[in-house]
Every structure is written in C-alpha cells, then in structure tokens.
Amino acid sequence: MxxxxxTPQELARLQLGFIIREQPQQNADHSxxxxxxxxxxxxxxxxxxxxxMLDDLGVEA
Structure with a gap:
C-alpha cells in the first residue's frame, strides 16, 4: 500500500504506534x-x- x-488520520495513528514502540529504547538510559x-x-x-476510529466505523469495542 x-x-x-x-488518510492523514491513519498516518497519525501509524506514527503514534511507532513512537510508542520506540519509547522503551529511548528511555532506557535516562528513565x-x-x-x-x-x-x-x-x-x-x-x-x-x-x-x-472504532466509533467512526460504527464498531462497538
């Protein structure tokens, strides 16, 4: 793909997920x-x- x-929203969500996955390595030395x-x-x-996103799709979480 x-x-x-x-969409901009999807990109923002992907970036958020990436930031959260990267977080532990960054914090290891100065937590x-x-x-x-x-x-x-x-x-x-x-x-x-x-x-x-779920609300937009009409999905009950």
Missing part, C-alpha cells in the same frame, strides 16, 4: 518521571485514537 493512499508520564500520555492518545 502506498503512503499516499493513507525519569517526565519520560514515563510522556509515555502514558502517548498511550492514552493512542487508546483515544483507536476508540475514535
């Missing part, structure tokens, strides 16, 4: 409260995005 075929709260914030954002 070509990147151009993705502080700021980093962990940022990670939680990103995970909440991803859950919210997933819920919105």
């Amino acid at each position: 070509d990147v151009a075929e993705y 502080g409260t700021h980093a962990s709260s940022r990670k939680r914030e990103l995970q909440r954002g991803q859950q919210k995005a997933r819920q919105e």
Whole structure:
C-alpha cells in the first residue's frame, strides 16, 4: 500500500504506534518521571485514537 493512499488520520495513528514502540529504547538510559508520564500520555492518545476510529466505523469495542 502506498503512503499516499493513507488518510492523514491513519498516518497519525501509524506514527503514534511507532513512537510508542520506540519509547522503551529511548528511555532506557535516562528513565525519569517526565519520560514515563510522556509515555502514558502517548498511550492514552493512542487508546483515544483507536476508540475514535472504532466509533467512526460504527464498531462497538
């Protein structure tokens, strides 16, 4: 699938997922409260995005 075929929302979700997967490596050397709260914030954002996507599709989660 070509990147151009993705909607901006889909791209944002893919990037969010990528950021969350990358997070543990980045935090390994300097794990502080700021980093962990940022990670939680990103995970909440991803859950919210997933819920919105399901709502848009009319799926009950």
